[in-house]
Each structure stands twice: as C-alpha cells, then as structure tokens.
Amino acid sequence: MCPxxxxKDLPATATLINENIFVMNHERAQSQQIRPLEILFLNLMPTKIVTETQILRLLSNSLIQINVTFLQTSDYTSKHTPxxxxxxxxxxxxxIKDKSFDALIVSGAPVENMEFEDVQYWNELTRIFDYAEANVQSSLFICWGAQAALYYYYGIDKKPLEKKMFGIFEHENLDKNSPLMRGLDDVFYAPHSRHTGNSIEDIKEVRDLETLAYSKEAGPLLITDKSKRKVFITGHPEYDAETLSLEYFRDINAGLKIETPFNYFVDDDPEKGIKVTWRSTGSMIYNNWINYYVYQETPYNLKRDKK
Structure with missing residues (x-):
C-alpha cells in the first residue's frame, strides 16, 4: 500500500502511525521514482488538527502515493488552532496560485447560518473556486464547503432546516454503476451535523449534476457533475467515532438545547456507548474518488498540461 x-512533525503523522497506517516523510518520498498525487486541502474548520487527521486517515487507505498541501484563508485566521x-x-x-494540483478538498465550516456573501473569507473562497476550474483535475467539497460550491457554481442555495440534522442516517445507493459508488452497499450509513441543507429538487434542475446517494431523512448525500471534476458530500463520512459525541456533550455542558444524535448511541442511550456504522462508507467513497476521479483522469505532467 502506498502512503x-x-x-514528520505534523500531529496527524504520529496519530496515524500509532494506528498502523502507512505514512511516509518527504525525504523518503523524494528517493522514489514515482510521482505522487498532489492534493490541495483547504481546511476551513476551527479545529484544524482534528479535521486534518480525519481526512488524512481516509486518504491513507489509497494504494496511490499522495502529497498533501494544507491551505488556509488569508482573510480569516483560525482562533482555535495554534x-x-x-x-x-x-x-x-x-x-500556490501559480501551481497546479491533481485534486482539491474543501472542508466544511461552522458558518452555515450566515449568508454566503457575509462570510468573511467568501471573496477569497470564490477566487479559489475559480482557480480550481483551471488548475485542478477534481475537487471534493464537504458539508458547508459543498453548499458553498453548489451555490457559487450552480446557483443552488442552502435552505434552513426545522431542526438540526444530527446523527447517523441511512442512504440509498442511486447509481450502482457510478465509479464513485463502487463497492458501496445498496443501503449505507453516514453522519450529518448541520442546520441547513440542499433540496434534491433544486439539484435535479441542473442538468450537469447527478445525485448518487440519497436519504429520506437527510436528503442528498453525494452529488457529482458529469465531468467527474466536482464531487459534493453534504455529510461527514470522515468523522471519527467520537465526533458527534463530543459535539453533543459540549452543547449539553454549555446548557444548550440539543437532541440526542439520531441512530448513533447504542439503543439511543449516551450511557451505552457509540455504534459505528459508517467507517467503511468513508473509506470507500474517498478511495473511489482518488482512484477514478483523480488518479485515472489527471495528467502526469501537471505543469506542462496545466489547464
């Protein structure tokens, strides 16, 4: 397996090594006659180290060597990361604006109740979206990042929900022939944690988009464009087992009103522990994206074939 x-000093490195996940430092990688995939990761989450580890854990399941460049916004500096x-x-x-990358990942962000244009780094984000069109083979957008990209590229606005979509929800595989859905069961589970969502009816209005996975409760989960260059994930298949639990008890301890995450704790009882049902889903989606949407589509010489 390629790493x-x-x-060496990235906190996620030690975590992944302790989990027996194969990672490689830059010095060893440079000695090999293989070009790694170059992935740009725009991390908009306040807890950046946690999000790094979650995404890197899934990327580490690939058989393809991957080099990740971490990107932050200039218009806003995280107050929760050293x-x-x-x-x-x-x-x-x-x-990095004059470089090309094989892929871009844009994380979610805790700004979903704001209008897109009111987000402090919105103008910078749209510049990155424009950049990706010309310089990135395939982009993957997560949760609010997916909502922002659907809005910017296709004019599909997010909608407020009556209550927070919070828990583990069942999804139907709508296109078993899609490379992105390869290996996924007819029905599978994925986490959601958000106050807004996208309507499948709005997505159907855009001919260039296809919904690949859908939940009766949580709505569309996986959306892609026909060129395989944009993938939108409205949930969080990358979440650790404890992520929703930490969020739930954080709000409980702060005296906030929050429902128990749906279908997450054993027998819906926080005292009985967590029932993990989505781990293989995250691994499969990211593996398929890396293999079919990035590796098999990207040019070998990024600079020469820059779009």
Whole structure:
C-alpha cells in the first residue's frame, strides 16, 4: 500500500502511525521514482488538527502515493488552532496560485447560518473556486464547503432546516454503476451535523449534476457533475467515532438545547456507548474518488498540461 506523504512533525503523522497506517516523510518520498498525487486541502474548520487527521486517515487507505498541501484563508485566521501549527504546516492562496494540483478538498465550516456573501473569507473562497476550474483535475467539497460550491457554481442555495440534522442516517445507493459508488452497499450509513441543507429538487434542475446517494431523512448525500471534476458530500463520512459525541456533550455542558444524535448511541442511550456504522462508507467513497476521479483522469505532467 502506498502512503500519504506527511511532515514528520505534523500531529496527524504520529496519530496515524500509532494506528498502523502507512505514512511516509518527504525525504523518503523524494528517493522514489514515482510521482505522487498532489492534493490541495483547504481546511476551513476551527479545529484544524482534528479535521486534518480525519481526512488524512481516509486518504491513507489509497494504494496511490499522495502529497498533501494544507491551505488556509488569508482573510480569516483560525482562533482555535495554534499559530505555530499554521505557520509550520499551512500555506496561503497567494503562495500556490501559480501551481497546479491533481485534486482539491474543501472542508466544511461552522458558518452555515450566515449568508454566503457575509462570510468573511467568501471573496477569497470564490477566487479559489475559480482557480480550481483551471488548475485542478477534481475537487471534493464537504458539508458547508459543498453548499458553498453548489451555490457559487450552480446557483443552488442552502435552505434552513426545522431542526438540526444530527446523527447517523441511512442512504440509498442511486447509481450502482457510478465509479464513485463502487463497492458501496445498496443501503449505507453516514453522519450529518448541520442546520441547513440542499433540496434534491433544486439539484435535479441542473442538468450537469447527478445525485448518487440519497436519504429520506437527510436528503442528498453525494452529488457529482458529469465531468467527474466536482464531487459534493453534504455529510461527514470522515468523522471519527467520537465526533458527534463530543459535539453533543459540549452543547449539553454549555446548557444548550440539543437532541440526542439520531441512530448513533447504542439503543439511543449516551450511557451505552457509540455504534459505528459508517467507517467503511468513508473509506470507500474517498478511495473511489482518488482512484477514478483523480488518479485515472489527471495528467502526469501537471505543469506542462496545466489547464
């Protein structure tokens, strides 16, 4: 199995090694006669180290060598991640705007109740979206990142929900012949944690888009364009087992009103522990995206074949 290439001092590196996941440092990677996939990861989450580890864990399941460049916004600086971490491991758009990448990942962000144009880094984000059209083979957008991209590229606005979509929901595989759905069961589970959503009716109005997975409760989960260059994930198949639990007890301890996450705790009882039902789903989706939408489609010489 080929590894994700990570800096030795990145916190996620030690975590993944302790989980017996194969990672490689830059020095060893440079000695091999293989070109790794170059993935740009725009991390908009406040808890950047946690999100890094979740995404890198799934990328590490691939058989393809991957080099990840971490990107932060310049218009807004995270207050929940040490500055030393950002200075050491993150770059800005100005520093990479003249480069090309095989893939882009855009995380979610806790700004879903705001209008898109009111988000502090919206203008910078749209510049990155435009950049990706010309310089990235395939982009994957997660949760709010997916909502933002659907809005910017296709004019599909998010809609407020009556109550928070919070828990583990059943989804139907709508297109078993799609490369992105290869290996997924007819019915599978994935986490959601959001206050807004996208309507499948709005998505159907756009001829270039196809919904690949749908939940009666949570709505569309996986959406892709016909060119395989954009993938939208409205939920969080990358979540750790404890992620929803930490969010639930954080709000409980803060005195906030929050329902128990749906279909998450054993017998819906927080005292009985967590029932993990989505781990294979996340691995399969990311593996399929890397293999079929990125590796098999991207040019070998990125600079020469820059779009």
């Amino acid at each position: 994700v290439i990570l800096p 500055k030393s971490h950002l200075d050491t491991f993150y770059t800005t758009f100005e520093e």
